[in-house]
Amino acid sequence: MDSHALTFAVSHHTILRYSEAVSPSYNEVRMRPRDRGTQRTLTFALITSPPAVPRSRVDFFGNTVHRVDIGDPHDTLAMAVETVVESALPRGRSSPAGWDPATLERDARLEYALASPRVPLGPSTAALSREWIGDDRSFDALVELSMLIPREFRYLTGATTVDSSIEDLLGGGAGVCQDFSHLFLAVARHAGWPARYVSGYLGPEGEHASTSGVSHAWVEVCGADGTWAGLDPTHGGHVGPHHLRLAVGRDYGDVAPHRGVFYGTAHASTPEVTVRVTRMSERAARTAERGAALYWQQQQQQ
Amino acid sequence: MIATPGPACPPLPVGADECVTASGAPRPAYARTLAAALGDAAMLTDMRDRAIAWFAGRGITFGVPALEGAPIIPFDPIPRVLAATEWRAIDRALAQRVMALDAFVADCYGAQRALRDGVVPARLVYSSTGYLRDLVGVRPPRATHCHVAGIDVVRVDGTFLVLEDNVRVPSGIAYALVAREATLELARDWITAAGVRSIDGYASRLRRTLERIAPRPWEARIAVLTPGPYNAAFFEHRMLADAIGGVLVSGDEIVVHEDEVYCRCASGLERVDVIYSRVNAEWLDPLLFRPESLLGPPGLVEAWRRGNVAIANAPGSGVADDKAIYPYVPAMVRYYLGEEPLIDNVPTYDISDDRQRRHVVAHLDRMVIKPVDSSGGYGVTFGRLMSAAERAATAAELEAQPRGWLAQEEVALSRALCLSPNGGLEARAVDLRPFVLLDEQPWVVPGGLTRVARDTETLVVNSSQGGGSKDTWILTR
Structure with missing residues (x-):
């Protein structure tokens, strides 16, 4: 692991409230950190309530999009993202040239x-x-x-x-x-x-x-x-x-973290969003790193 | 000058260059089929009156049928006749054009070769409302995008030119089909004697085209998706759904569940395999495009992307329908097919190009100015008819919003014989919209919709602008 990298734990919680029960609702969520350049995602979990099994795709811009469909009637949709992101120090600042x-x-x-x-x-x-x-x-x-x-x-x-x-x-x-x-x-x-x-x-x-x-x-x-x-x-x-x-x-x-459509006459309130970013210690980061490696290994064996 | 072709035929208006030569003699195709009928003014008037009753009785309207008193399309009883040789040229040219348009759409959502090679300006594609960037990388079933196209063709000084390409949701085939039905009902002897190619095969061809793209070819439940009874072409949607054995649905009658599409039928939910969409793609899926749209169900595009449902035309085809991109279609033919275009554009200028825009502003009196993303003839203005102040305002608008406009040279559309309100003959401007189905090979319906201007003065033929239609006869020999 790059010793010049910083590791952060991010909690990103969103609660959507509807004025009455809706069913079904279809949601697109862009909350997974990008794995490009100097950054990589060590762990990522998206947990919703009511529960759903999110499916993912990569959009035109290379962002991961999770689709969350909730079939049962619900008047609240909570989405909790827990992720650990490693971010390396850039190797000197680039100063790109202009275009012809x-x-x-x-x-x-x-x-x-x-x-x-x-x-x-x-x-x-x-x-x-x-x-x-x-x-x-x-x-x-x-x-x-x-x-x-x-x-x-x-x-x-x-x-x-x-x-x-x-x-x-x-x-x-x-x-x-x-x-x-x-x-x-x-x-x-x-x-x-x-x-x-x-x-x-x-x-x-x-x-x-x-x-x-x-x-x-x-x-x-x-x-x-x-x-x-x-x-x-x-x-x-x-x-x-x-x-x-x-x-x-x-x-x-193009990057709105949540886009949703639902059937029903309800109106949706402004989402309640809380974000918490914590810098992890070297030791905690190494644990997360090992966890990620183990997860990959299990994935490969399946 | 007036010429008399035969004892039975009345004097023909010289300006009707579709039917008569410059000297006033009838063109051979017309002489053979029309001479007798043209002499019988009472028969034509009678046919028109019966046609009005026939259309009204079937509720065939253009306009909002859900409202009282929607107009029927004015139907002219004198058919437009094209000789077999004339048609062969159009048939080959339009097949070629649609192949190129389809290749262009595939390229826009694929490697974008034509943009990198400078054949079509990337700037025009990236700023097109029809370019749905979220669909880049999606390869639709059989890699076909433009399954149904309607290409507007006009005859100028004897040469056929393309005025416009419609590959979003081209409408009008139903009017061509019912015009033929009316002719067969009201003047069967006449059309039988003339030897005219049948257009009956359209519905079965359309069905075959749609079946071929079904995810599971052995079962192809087809739904025709309509914006609803308030849409001007609702009559056509209903008629085509019947003709191809599909179910007519509006956006709230289909739902997406776990990336599969179902329609709500009397018997419950039934899976849908193919959607023949008459809804513009930007309105198809509120989850991806316009969130306020109720015209299509949320999740539909993802179901399509995963190959669980086929949609015709493929979402995103509208990029080839953008009027600002139309000037580059002949270049597409050369680039993708390596052939010379068999039919040319009406002389057209790309307003985004500084040099071409200056030319347009300098010759505004010869130009027709069209908004790039409008249809039905709305917002079309003629430089010739503008006051000095209007010309200055137009020039300023072209300067300020170059991407919003297209300029075409005003061309003299050919004129066909029409029955005038008082029962005489007059010459009115016409165009022709043949429909092209892109199956394994393109197939051009022999004929299509001939639209006629409202009166002898008007140059716009759109149905929304009061234009009418007539039957189109392609002679078998």
């Missing part, structure tokens, strides 16, 4: 340089892109941008909702990580960069320490060599090993 526009036009990554449902490319963000980035095609301009946004806008929980638009942030002057990330994506895409939305968690700094209530969002920018580099437009600058990646997409709409 003609090359990008024929590349699949072009998708991330275009407008998306939650990141429309309108005149207001075009003006900001000219003002903040102008003709600077370097990645440094984007690092600057990630530090500029938290200076220009106030981080204020409750200033916006999960459905708020970029215009709401520009008009109100305050928002949360989701709004900052959407604004970053719009400005970067106007400047011709493929850039995507990342949802995840921010782990605590010290050993044994834990943070609660933190679902986080940031962005990744793709360079001409095809590598993605993470930037955090809420805290400013590069992401580190404390940024645990859950799902990526064009914008929040």
